Amino acid sequence: MKISGTSQLSADREAVWRALNDPAVLVRAIPGCSRLESIGDDAYKMTVAAGVGAIKGVYDGEVRLHDQQEPGSFRMHAQGAGAPGTIGAGVLVTLEAVAEGGTELTYDADATVGGMIGGVGQRMLTGVSKKMAAEFFGNVDALLSGSGLVGVPDEGSAPGGAVYTAPAAAPPSHPTGFVMGVAVGAVAALAGALVGGWLSRRRT
């Protein structure tokens, strides 16, 4: 499944680049992300709550960043698994400086969806992905123009790497309860329908 889109951010390219590579930003900008744990260079484990309408659940995934060409582009590979299915995605993110200021961000994702999640229909998946990508980038933009964000590892973090958690007060990212974990749109497709709770009712 191919998903692509663009987003306009007000911060400059360098700031956007740094933000997207900063786990402390990601954990707060990715809708539904409650935990991000570093497991190596530019690699993270994530826990994200995701849902579509009435259907919600939690999934675990991994994100790896590579081919970084600061500040112009990077690639991201993501894998996620939850009760209703799996997703693998590769995303190319390119950042262009905008003459009047700000950044135009383009993402190009190639995703493979397996299991139940494939069941909701292509247009819904792509639609949801793009929506959440837009939300993610919007969050990044808001964070950049708000407090100067600095990543701070938790104290007493688990062995093996720093753990970042979203601020406790962070509400489910979307007021409708429509929550997706998205790393640059790639994992959005899966997240849209991963549902632990849903699956547990599957057999009724």
Next chain:
Amino acid sequence: MTTKMFGQPIRRTEDPRLVTGNGRYLDDLGHDALEVAFVRSPHAHARLTDIDVTGALDVEGLVAIYTHEDLEAEDIAGMAEPLPMLIPHPTLTHGRTQCALARTEVNYVGEAIAMVVATDRYIAEDAAERISVVYELLPAVVGVEAARAAEHLVHDDVPGNVAARMVQQTGDADAAVDGAPHSLGLDLAIERSASMPMEGKGVLAKWDSDDSSLLVHTSTQTSTSVRQAIAAKLGLPVDRVEVVTPDVGGGFGVKIMHPWPEEVLVPWAAIRLGRPVKWTEDRREHFVSSAHERGQLHQVRVGYDDEGHLLGLSVRFWHDNGAYTPYGLIVPIITSTQLLGPYKPGVYRVEFASLYTNTVIVTPYRGAGRPQGCFVMERVMDAIAADLGLDRTLVRERNFIQPGEMPYEQGLVFQDGRQLTYDSGDFPASLAKLKTLVGWDDFPAFREQAQAEGRTVGIGLACYVEGTGVGPYEGGHIRVENDGTVVVSTGLTSQGQGHQTMLAQIVADELGMPMDRIRVTTGDTRRFKYAVGTFASRTAVMSGSAMALTARKVREKALRIAADALEASVDDLEIVDGQVRIKGAPASRIDMGTVAVLSNPLRYAFDEAARRATQFAPAADPTKPPVAAGDAPGLEATDFYSPTQSTFANGMHAVVVEIDRDTCDIKILRYCVVHDCGTIINPMIVEGQIHGGVAQGVGGALYERMEYAEDGQLLNASFMDFLMPYASEVPTVEIDHLQTPSPLNPLGVKGAGEAGVIPGSAAIASAIEDALGLTIRRMPISPSELFHLRLTSAESAGPVETLRKVRS
């Protein structure tokens, strides 16, 4: 002596459940299922440019949205392809069917584009409303004339909008017409109507992922065929799919069409989502995405002699088949052949073109093309009578096939692919009965008296023949249980015809069992897997005959086993009230339940019945196997009935109308029916079928028409504007029966399901013409149309137009 059930007006076993609100119709099931709504085309003809679902994504409770691309998943090859062409025909050179969800083009208002699944129907509709589709509008073709003119095409690759052209003839009919002493030409039209059952369609599907099996409930007339279609489309082994027909709130033909897009989409979604999924259509959906029928234009030429004998009949007609042709040419083929009615047409030629229009598809509606054919033939008869100044019944009598000429070959091929051969019927006797019933010969006096009172009245009649009990087969299965219960099943389905009662009556008589011990199941592929379906007035003939044959097998086995147990000869035994007993010595008897126990040599005494059975157990013969070669355990049997051809019922209706002199309001004063469906199994049920058919005939004659605008919008897609008769519009029906048994099946029965509707428009038109002395060439006719017709007829009188001569 047990009372015979056969032929009795036995109260229906279905009723107690249904009248107390304990029916199980499709929407009564699956309360926990996800529900479906469709995005349907609002345009009659358009290309799909884009489908944007973004607006729907926020809807709380949304589960899935599917479009055609989702059907293209590799694992299920059939889903993306068009739905099957159910009944191909060599002349159907340009048949087309739709895809379950539209791919690039839509061809009628109502065609399904996207399927929304949500936690309930309200939410599914909320989401569906928010999906926006971008269309490139194309010109719409609406109505036979526009289709024929073919200025625009429905399908780019179908020239002239012609799906098929077909000719059947017994000779050079046009020459016969030209050479006849008299001839007439008539242009006739019948407008579109529809079955319009009170319950729409619905599908509920459950996928069991443990054993990869699918259970589907659907409001259908053919569960066995839907099962095959679903298995084929979803790429599932047939034995992993079961289809159950629940209680169905009427079919009248529209539910014989299958698979509806929803019938494959709902199971498909259930498998993808791993949850039960249900869809029930609402009334508007039924109007714009089910099926219609009746729309035809006819051009007739008839040649006759001074006595009114038909010498040549040449019919050309144009059949509006809507946007696709999944049901093939059945309706126009039936029109072509059944048009002949009970008459000898002289040389006959019929040609039709089946035309595409950007409207809802056309599949059979009760009568299935016969009402149109009957309207044509009976208008011809009346026109001849008017031209020659003869009584209308006399002209008909002169052209009847006589009882002595049965079986009579018409020289045409019928809808079952077999020769059109009338097997039995006594048309003169039917007509005589009708004339007596309605008082035909006394009518002139009544008319005079009415005229003296300032009232305008008229009388009309119409005759028809109906090929019923179409093959290829139906079957029955009967098993007597250890407790004496009789479990009966047949594969075809029920939509209110009282099949369970009728079949129980047959089994009760053949097996000597009381009705209340008999339980009948219809339309459940788990119980009976080989069947065709309920249509063409075939249940009594097909399943009834099969059940009689099956019961006889069970009886034969029961007597054989009982004879052993009672140490008597089979000829000395009878079965009365569920007991096999020795004639003349009724104390020597054995309950059928006990016989059932004995039939199964696995004889553990696990209950009372088994224990008692051991008393009768003959000493086992150690040289013989407990179950003989060729035999089987159990008191049960299966049998099938498969006839060489249809069996022909017939009927004649007479109507007396009063026309208001000022408003042209049409009131039916009397409606008389003489009906011949061979042997009658349950007269109450048969009469109920006639009443219902007459109501639909009245509806079709006076009220029901689908109003399509030029751009293909259906203007009257609701009960507010599509008028069906209430009790105030339907007359009391007076019925007399004739029974000419069918020689083709063991019970002598013929079908009765469609009879009531077939001659309705013809008979009422005949009566209105008689009242007003003008010619009716189009049905339905409303009072205002009649008013206008009366005005214009007074102005223009031509040889064909005012044919009413002085009546005796």
Next chain:
Amino acid sequence: MATETLVHVSFHVNGTLHELELPARRLLSDALRHDLKLTGTHVGCEHGVCGACTVLVDRAPVRSCLVFAVSLEGARITTVEGCCTDGGDMGPVQQAFQDCHALQCGFCTPGFITTITAYLAQNADPTAEEAREAISGNLCRCTGYQNIVAAVQRAAALRKATDRTRRDPSGEVSTGSTTGVES
């Protein structure tokens, strides 16, 4: 889109009190069928013409597809299930339907039964013409109405037979069924 606000409503159905939390737009027909699982009431058109959805609200026939459930606070509703006898047997109208073969597919039947139940409470002894008029607001596609007209009169006769042994103290004629229809 926010989750729909639920409105509290309580009403009696066939003598039983129900307290429900329903969206404001929930039709009474859907509430009866899907929230209360009383599926005897059927939906034929959802625009108030066919009458299959007819129930009695405070004894008057109402098209339940045209009423919002939440608008019926305190109402006493009778459905076809409530037209049975106490023991769950067929009441006089239902029995009359079976006797007269006044149903075929049975889909429209519940609407007729409630309509006729209410009618006979007002007019206990109708002529054939009055009977036909009384049922001329309900559509039936199967029976042609003839047998339904007969059933109205038969129901009237059956009611009379049971009524002779049962009149309530106020002197008001009961409908012949002892459950559901509130007197």
